[in-house]
Amino acid sequence: MLDRIASLGRLGLDIVASLGRSGRFLAGVLSGVPRPVTGFPLLVKQIYAVGVLSLAIVVVSGLFIGMVLGLQGYTILSDYGSEAAIGQMIALTLVRELGPVVTALLFAGRAGSALTAEIGLMKATEQLSSMEMMGVDPLRRVIAPRLWAGFIAMPILALIFSVVGIWGGMLVGVEWLGVFEGSFWGNMQSSVDFVDDVMNGFIKSVVFGFVCAWIAVFQGYDCVPTSAGISSATTKTVVYSSLAVLGLDFVLTAVMFGDF
Amino acid sequence: MAQRTIEIIVGLFMVAGLAALLVLALQVSGLSPKAAESTYTLYANFNDTGGLTPRGKVSMAGVTVGTIESISLDKETFQARVKMSIHSEVDNIPADSSAVIRTSGLLGEQYIDISVGGDMESLQAGDTFYSTQSAMNLERLISNFASGK
Numbered sequence: 001m002l003d004r005i006a007s008l009g010r011l012g013l014d015i016v017a018s019l020g021r022s023g024r025f026l027a028g029v030l031s032g033v034p035r036p037v038t039g040f041p042l043l044v045k046q047i048y049a050v051g052v053l054s055l056a057i058v059v060v061s062g063l064f065i066g067m068v069l070g071l072q073g074y075t076i077l078s079d080y081g082s083e084a085a086i087g088q089m090i091a092l093t094l095v096r097e098l099g100p101v102v103t104a105l106l107f108a109g110r111a112g113s114a115l116t117a118e119i120g121l122m123k124a125t126e127q128l129s130s131m132e133m134m135g136v137d138p139l140r141r142v143i144a145p146r147l148w149a150g151f152i153a154m155p156i157l158a159l160i161f162s163v164v165g166i167w168g169g170m171l172v173g174v175e176w177l178g179v180f181e182g183s184f185w186g187n188m189q190s191s192v193d194f195v196d197d198v199m200n201g202f203i204k205s206v207v208f209g210f211v212c213a214w215i216a217v218f219q220g221y222d223c224v225p226t227s228a229g230i231s232s233a234t235t236k237t238v239v240y241s242s243l244a245v246l247g248l249d250f251v252l253t254a255v256m257f258g259d260f
Numbered sequence: 261m262a263q264r265t266i267e268i269i270v271g272l273f274m275v276a277g278l279a280a281l282l283v284l285a286l287q288v289s290g291l292s293p294k295a296a297e298s299t300y301t302l303y304a305n306f307n308d309t310g311g312l313t314p315r316g317k318v319s320m321a322g323v324t325v326g327t328i329e330s331i332s333l334d335k336e337t338f339q340a341r342v343k344m345s346i347h348s349e350v351d352n353i354p355a356d357s358s359a360v361i362r363t364s365g366l367l368g369e370q371y372i373d374i375s376v377g378g379d380m381e382s383l384q385a386g387d388t389f390y391s392t393q394s395a396m397n398l399e400r401l402i403s404n405f406a407s408g409k
Contacts, residue, residue, distance in 0.1 A: 041263055048266045052273045091288050156277030163280040166288060189290025198284045 022218045028139050029147055029217070042145040050111040050146070050213075051153025055160070057110055058103055062161040065102065066168025069093055073169075074177050083179045087188035090169035095192060095201045096257070099162035101249050104208035107154055108241035112216035115146055116237040119220025120230035128221075143221060147213045154209025155202060162201070200256045207248060212241045299326065299345035300385035304359040304372070309340040310395025311370050312361055318344050318372045325350045328372065344372065354379040358391035370395060 073086045119142065122128050128138040166188075173179045192198065216237050223233035306312075309331055318326040326346035334341045346353070356377035363370050374389075383389075 041267075044267050044270050045263075047270045047273070052269055055273070095284065095288065153273075156273065156280070159277050159280035159284065163283050163288075185287070188288055192289040194285050194289040198281075198289050202281075 018222070021222060022214070025139075025143075025218055025221060026214060029144050039140075039145060042141070043148055046145045046149035047153050050115070050149045051156060054107060054110045054153070054157060057106055058157045058161050059164050061102065061106060062099075062164035063168040065098060066090060066094065066165030066170075067172045069098075069165070070169035070172030070177070074173060074179070083173075083177070084183035084187055086169070086173045086179055087184035087186075088191040090173070091166055091188045091192050092197060094162045094165040094169075095197050097201075097249070097253070099165065100158045100201055100204040100208055101245060103158040103161045103205065104154065104212055104245040105242055107150075107157060107209070108212045108216070108238055108245065111150065111153075112212050112237045112241050113234045115150070115213070115216040116220040116223070116234045117230060119143070119146070119217060120223040120225070120233050123221065123223060124225040124227070124230060126225075143217050146217050150213025150216065151206070151210050154212065155205040158205035158208075159202070203256075204249065204252050207252065208245050211244050211248060215241045215244065298348045300348055300351075301329070302326075302344050302346055302353075302383055302385075302387055302389065304342050304344065304389040304392050305334065305337065305339040306342060306359075306361065306392050306394045307339055308394040308397065309342065309370075310361060310397060312342065312372070312395065313369070316369065316371050318346065318374065320350070320353075320374045320376065325374070342372070352382045355381040355383055355387075356390060357383070358393060359389040360393040361395040363396070 069090045070086060073089045074083055077083050077085055077089070119128075122142065128142065131138045131141060170181075170184065174181045174184050219233040219237045219240070223229045312328065312331060314328050314330055316328040317324045318328060326344050329343040329345050331340055331342050333339075342359075353374060354377040356379040358375050358377065360373045360375055361370055362373045
């Protein structure tokens, strides 16, 4: 019985210690902002790995999600004879919610797991400690470019996701199901507000990008340096990022769109 | 891959992101890059504003001529005081025009429609509409009908 209680206590202490380590880790990384001249090529390379290579999955999912929204919206709205409202439905859903959230989930799966595995393997093969031996700060050389790359790439991916999704919805709604194009765009423009909808969605994606990149690099840096440790760190990255994104999404939505 | 190629691709990626933001701004939210239009302020008092909200539109003959700035309660008369900003090119609203709260469609949002009067004088900045017509309340209408009034 006492053993059970002790293991519970150890679990709690572990969680608190890991939160503290991740906070100190973040402070260390952020204080080591990449130097403008030497850090820039590293940053560009990471934006390529994290952002550009995630473009394919983001564009394809955005297209299909927009098309599904168009079909589902048409089925429901045509019962009330208001198919023209399909434009505002697709745009609001994508810009406010699905754009940032689905992109963040895809980003955690596609880019976050890769970051964790890469850094974890660097740690397991003692590349990080040999860097320290050579007097190169691994936080500044390895971690900081990856964190900043995720932070920069994620909002761009979310914007592209929303635009492609709206285009997919237009393909289904206007080209296939025959909703009048003028009322499709007109309804959308009259109900979507740039600051309230587009910018709030953008802020969401910035927050998600930061959280996903932070979790990914921390899990890699903090993993047990064995093959089993790397695999469990990669799993944790995807699980924690998804949970953090969905939880934060609720909080941000309540703050941004809740009337209180 | 050469560093330069990567830099070009990342540059294109950033440009694609900016283009997406522009599309969202211009095409999706209908933000038009115009300077802040010069406006003047008019007031109207209503017994019941219903679901009227700030940033709602003010229209004449269906054309939008301004927006609702704020809605506040007048503590003297217990009426709602609506502050509207009207585009300054529409400077000849007859002084006996009335402000009517209407609903776009059956369930749409509410807006203020200015029904034009016939006076030769026109409303100046800071003036208050003389006659107004409050929001139609569907529930009150039904309950009046049911109780036979």
